[in-house]
Amino acid sequence: MAAADDARTAAPHPHALLLPYPAQGHVIPFMELADRLLDRGFAVTFVNTEFNHRRVVVAAAGRALGAAAAAACDGRLRLVGVADGMGYGEDRDNLVRLNACMQEAMPPRLDALLDADDERLGRVTCVVVDAGMSWALDAVKRRGLPAAALWPASAAVLAVLLGAKKLIRDGVIDDDGAPVKLENNSFRLAESMPAMDAVFLAWNYMGNRDAERMVFHYLTTTAWAAVAKADVVLCNTFADLEPDIFGPHSPAATTILPIGPLRTWQRRTSEAPAGHFWRADDEACLSFLNAQAHGSVAYVAFGSLTVMSPAQLQELALALLASGRPFLWVFRPGLAAELPAAFMDLLPRHGRGKVVEWAPQEKVLAHPAVGCFLTHCGWNSTLEGVRHGVPLLCWPYFTDQFTNQAYICDMWRVGLRIVPNDSDGIVTKERIMERLESLMCDSGVKERMKRLKDLAERSMGTEGQSLKNLGTEGQSLKNLNTFMESMRK
Known part of the structure; x- marks a missing residue:
């Protein structure tokens, strides 16, 4: 162990290994944290699954990811892919199987990375893992390395997971996470905290009870392990956004360190690594937006996992055409064939609609032509909408997206829900158009979103x-914040 300590001490830079959960919404904030560490003089080994590593590298072709990005930060960035244990062609959107395979296949490769003495970067001196991958902390703690866990979703969801044992004791949920009895459909994590709607039980949106049970146990187990084994638990949020969670009487306030919104740090260059799985069509998106009137465009993007039925896609497509408003619709690569033929035939005649496979979302939301964001309510998208002051039209798909919708519509009141108005669960064209028009014309929503935007700006000032929690420019080694100090030990 002494030799290993000497090697780590002799390294020219502190060397952080970052391990995100293999989903787009997790990889992006981890890449943003990597940027932050690189800015503070760290070397970074960024570990994706092999499947996602290939996607990130291909998506970044022509950008400063890989050799060019490494050169930009003095060669201190290394991108690595490790096997996830799943076979070729298996469905990696099957999160239950993916979780099981990763825990078996990845630890030996992580052991090798932690023990390797890289010629350029030296040995790993600290580790940041996704809270959903906290089983990896066992290998880190065996080596006596400082470790952080990053929760890339809302602090409210993490607080509920950490409080699950109390919810079981109080008879709110059973041992498998299913609701038992909720008076007025609400519960409290602590008497000093306000009531939470049952929608905060994010694991109950997986589609079937067996999957929900497995996800409940996985999320709670990994969350508890993150708190028990990490030196600090980070969250991609800010205190003013979730004041009930970070208030003086909240049991979670002393456990969770807010460092967000991570997705919007100002970078030294626009070519810093981004971690997207698909290449964004920057030029086409921005050229389209440049031709539109201020605040007129509906931006439509449902993230990397949301799935809609053909019937629902048709209603949405026809609503966008019939609204008369310009729209920019992100339709994931490989799925364009699912768009209704009638929509594709009418789109050229509409003249003010644009469909792309992937968009530079930060740049789009920052564009003055964008008037609202029709979103699946993923946490990254939610934060990006807040950061740029764009009202949100909410259409969640699963898990914590329903929690985020509750925040957006009920607590912050900066958006509107889209909810089915038919017994078959389909949201009709007319309903979509009505919600879109209501949001675009709601001055109160815009004012409240502007206030949230200002709070986000202040949190990053x-x-x-x-x-301060993450690290400010010009801090000396004797005046480091909680996170950086723990990582430099």
């Missing part, structure tokens, strides 16, 4: 708490 030189006196902002999130920036």
Whole structure:
């Protein structure tokens, strides 16, 4: 062990290994954290599954990811792919199987990375793992390395997971996470905290009870392990966004360190690594937006996992055409064939609609032509909408997206729900058009979103708490914040 300690001490830079959960919404904030560490003089080994590593590298072709990005940060960035244990062609959107396979296949490769003495970067001196991958902390702690766990979703969801044992004791949920009795459909994590709607039970949106049970046990087990084994638990949020969670009487306030919104740190260059799985069509998107009137465009993007039935796709497509408003619709690569033929025939005649496979979402939301964001309510998208002051039209798909919708519509009141108005669960064209028009014309929503945007800006300012928690420019080694100090030990 002494030799290993000497090797780590002799390294020219502190060397962080980052391990995100293999989903787009997790990889992106981890890449943003990597940028932050690189800015502070760290070397970074960024570990994706082999499947996602290939996607990230291909998507970044022509950008400064890989050799060019490494050169930009003095060669201190290394991208690595490790096997996830699944076979060729298996469905990696089957999260239950993916979780089981990763826990068996990945530890030996992580052991090798932690013990390797890289010629350029030296040995790993600290580790940041996704809270959903906290089983990896066992290998880290065996080596006595400082470790952080990053929760890339809302602090409210994490607080509920950490409080699940109390919810079981109180008879709110059973041992498998299913609701038992919820008076007025609500519960409290602590008497000092306000009531939470049952929608905060995010694991209950997986489609079938067996999957929900397995996801409940996986999420709670990994969340508890993150708190028990990591030196600090980070969250991609800011205190003013979730004041009930970070208030003085909240049991989670002393456990979770807010460092967000991570997705919007100002980078030294626009060519920093981004971690997208698909290449964004920057030029086409921005050229289209440049030709539209201020605040007129509906931006439509449902993330990397959302699936819609053909009947629902048709209603949405026809609603966008019939609304008369310009729209920019992100339709994931490989799925364009699912768009209704009638829509594709009418699109050229509409003249003010654009369909792309992937968009530079931050740039799109920052564009003055965008008036609203029709979103699946993933946490990254939610934060990006807040950061850029764009009202949100909510159409969640599963898990914590329903929690985020509750925040957006009920607590912050900066968006509207789209809910089915038919017995078959289909949201009709007319309903979509009505919700879109209501949101675009709601000045109150716009004012409230502007206030949230200002709070996000403040959290990232030189006196902002999130920036202080993560690290501000010019800090000396004797004056480091909680996170950086723990990582440099």
